[in-house]
Amino acid sequence: MRPLGKTERFDVEHVVRNFSMFRSPVETAPFYYLDNAAMTQTPDCVIEAMYKHERGWRANIKRGLYGPAEEATQAYEDARQTVARFLGTSDPHEVVFTSGATSSINMLALILGYGMRPGDEVLLSLLEHHSNIVPWQLLSDRTGVILKFLPVKEDGCLDLARLGAFINERTKLVALTHGSNVSAAITEVAAIVQCAHQHGAKVMLDGAQMAPHGPIDLDALDVDFYVFSSHKVYGPTGVGVLWGRRECLQEMQPAFGGGEMIDAVTLQKSSYASVPHRFEAGTPPVTQVIGLGVALDWLMHQDISGMKKHLSGLAERIIAGLATIDKKSGLINIFGPALGKERLPLVSFSIDGAHPHDICQMMSDRHGVALRGGHHCAQPLHDHWGIQGSTRVSLAIYNRVNDVDAFLNGIEDCIGLFC
Template sequence: MSFNIQKIRSDFPILSRRVNGYPLVYLDNAATSQKPQQVIDCIVDYYSNYNANIHRGVHTLSQEATDAYESARQKIQKHFNAKEPYEILFTPGTTHGINLVAQVFSTVLKKGDEIIVSAMEHHSNIVPWQMLCERTGAILKVIPMSEEGVLIFSEYEKLLSEKTKMVFVNHVSNALGTINPIAKIIDHAHKVGAAVLVDGAQSCSHIKPDLQELDVDFYVTSAHKMCGPTGIGILYMKEEWGNKLPPYQGGGDMIDQVTFEKTTYAGLPFKFEAGTPNISGGIAFGAAIDYLNEIGFEAIKEYEDNLLDYATQELLKIEGLKIYGTGPDKTSVVSFNIEGIHPYDIGSIVDKLGIAVRTGHHCTQPIMDFYNIPGTVRASFAFYNTMEEVDSLVSAVKKAKMMLS
């Protein structure tokens, strides 16, 4: 597919609607992306034509559903370049995948062990590890960041030691757009024998990570930020960890043999996939992967980088406007405030003009505390947004400023 913005926009039914009498300008893609008709049709097709439970039935519908679900797993494996399909575990989303690892790692950590997170994590990549420390007596340490919203790598190196057992870092900051140097972070962690989990929720709509090249131990992401449905995501778990760690939940599909005396467990991926999964979601995730790859991630990145550059340039022309997250390596996110005006008030006014942005702390209160602010206005762009929509945003922010000053 050549990058035809009008053709791409025509694939997304919601982009044709109006909000408060204005054409919708959807700039909250870091929260969730919109869905192309191809993904919507995939979900409708499943429930209309072959809805059945998987891995259990010998009848035709069950076999068709199983084949489609496992085919989606293989698509996702190839997209992320995992070594084996069974290293891709379906989950309800990024948060669930992180919590799964935090739960099973209770068997690995002991009192006095150390784990490391970064200062720019989403709450979902902070709170589970705090809970893990409470259960095990492990110690949580934090990689600091600079005023530009970039991790201070030299400080990270100082935190690493033989006591470090795990490192947790997001690939991209949801609040700032910063792309973290995860390859270097992983390499340095492995040198001291620590495992690494990367939160890819914000990266995978912009970047196509190569999990084997990164040599990461765990990688989590959600479909709904990649043009797929909500309620489905993946946890990549390197095979050696999958064999070593205990199951997270008990139930159907994760067993080998069950007796009242003893139960033995299935191998990967089923060992960590108890119960009936989100079957339509998994299949539709595969359809979303197909859609994004048809456009091409290089084309997506180039287009979104242009949107980011233009939005940054035009917003900075507004007197009193400050952007948070000014590092050299970013995805298409602009987080900003206007001096003397609460971000919620700006967001409310631009919404009246049909423009959807996110306001608040974005589930990153430590970042907001670092900057001593209550939150920001966040405009996050996708490949289906346009330069004209950037102009609409800038015009709306100017109007909000005039009304609120």
């Protein structure tokens, strides 16, 4: 399927035709997929590229001096170039392949931890996914590093007015989400980076929820590390990215040892390969990396500003629809920035008297709507709000008005049933 040219108007029906799962037989019950913040669907071109790689002669990369091995190595390194392009950097050597955002953050915590001392500080926030909390807690337990947490405001955005009180000469790293998987808040990065760098601290952004919504401009962000996962950017599972500024990566020891990450090995000591290879020990997920490259290339060929307008329109329809239902019931609490404010295209909410798991079960069973309910791996944020969990509806490039309307109909039904 030929992707949309960049100059063509965004046409969701055209986009949908890139995904075979939307071409199910007419007799199957309708299914509305609105759990995209957990995982997006994969366009056919990604599946075909991975299938093509697996069904021919496959070979390991960086080792063999014969055709299929050289082709696989080339495809793998081409994907690295594509990721670099997606991140707006000219240096593919700043791109490290990992198994996902979680493993990228764990790797960073392990490595940066070598250089941290008891009393050094890492600044996180109350908005973070557990993947950007627990690795730092493990580090803190090991090293005595102190964790601090930037608070959030009523609207689910970071309270940047308090930034100055949280960053000081002991701060070694500020590690924050670029966009919240629960409140949908988008982090205003400039003030954070300026304050952190003034104090000699590095900045890492967790881009797991931001990367699905188009190319990242790392030059403009001016951060030191950036992470994201493939399966949320229309790519396969099992692969992700740790991007690091070259001078930062060059100062870092590897986290894991093994084949292909070395320069020379003796029984006493080893020296390491240059970046990024020193961070990719052993055989990487070659097929998935190739798939990720194709997925990002596909995404970059879409009309990104058209997509953003389309998705923010759908998110507004969700918020306005929930507000209308709330006018009648008075039972719905919507979290995150208010209507009209910039946000990710996802909406978390609660319904008084209905457990999120029951809502999700009912929405699936009676309406064919796939949502996510629970704490969304952001328990501290839900604790802060004084609730056990919320229900989340999250959008991707292929979602249409009928998905949103099926969701809103289902929620009305839900309220009638439960409350």
